[in-house]
Amino acid sequence: MQYRKNLIMKNGQAAILRSGVASDGQAALEVFNLTHEETDFLLSYPDESSMDAEQESEFLERKTASANEVEILALVGNQVVGMAGIDAVGACHKVSHRAEFGICLVKEYWGLGLGTALTKACVQCAKDAGYAQVELDVVADNVSAIHLYQKLGFVEYGRNPKGFCSRMSGYQELIYMRLDLEG
Template identity: 25%
Template structure:
């Protein structure tokens, strides 16, 4: 599905959040590898589960066509620097909800890009009759957990010993969900 573009200026940075477009597929594989290597908050390490330009192009096309999918990019000077996805199911019993994920290049943290991607996703979900958004977040990502709580997400569960990080220790993943107030 597609949303209208929105411009932001936060802490001196101008950026746009818009629906992903076919042209973004050129940048997304490299962006994903870069972001995966900058933090351990995500599931993958840099270079794992690589996507090609064709994979990204196919994903964008599918997300634009599916009524319960959304693929957003945050762009600076027409170059994607972050993205968020909401992915719904074609199964009738699961069609009321989407899974949300977000990532932003580390050198752009502190400009509310992740927050604004989340806000745009919530607005889209509420407008389109999505009853529930769910996400997973690493227990050590306290800033994200607080943001999600501020946006109406509640802790629904804990996946114990879910991630093995570079320090050799296991960490829990927190499962969170937000029920739409527009029910």
């Protein structure tokens, strides 16, 4: 999917949200690894990344060419500082109405409105693609993210007390949230 939007962050700096392209592969991979190092709230650790820059470029191209999936990059100046996307839960008819949301943002840019803007952009793309709902998992200790998702209308529908096993803190509870796009 194609997406592009200019915005001003809370600190007055300009930012651009846009679909990733092949030439963004190296920068996107670096941001992925940095963000997964900066917080224990994301799914994996940098040493578990299985993609190289070329594979990341191919991933971004597939998402941009897709009719129902997207990977949106947040740029400040020419620097990628975050990413968010929606993926189809599956191709089978019974789950084709569901999209899964994921986001990562360089810690330096937390609290400036980019997380909200990226989430809203992905929700809009999910609506445009015809999904009935967007789903996500969030670590229960990630209070800021939970507040953001609730503010945008996501509701909790379950929990997994041992959803993640952190190298640093042991088990982390995951909260499952969904946003109804038809209501």
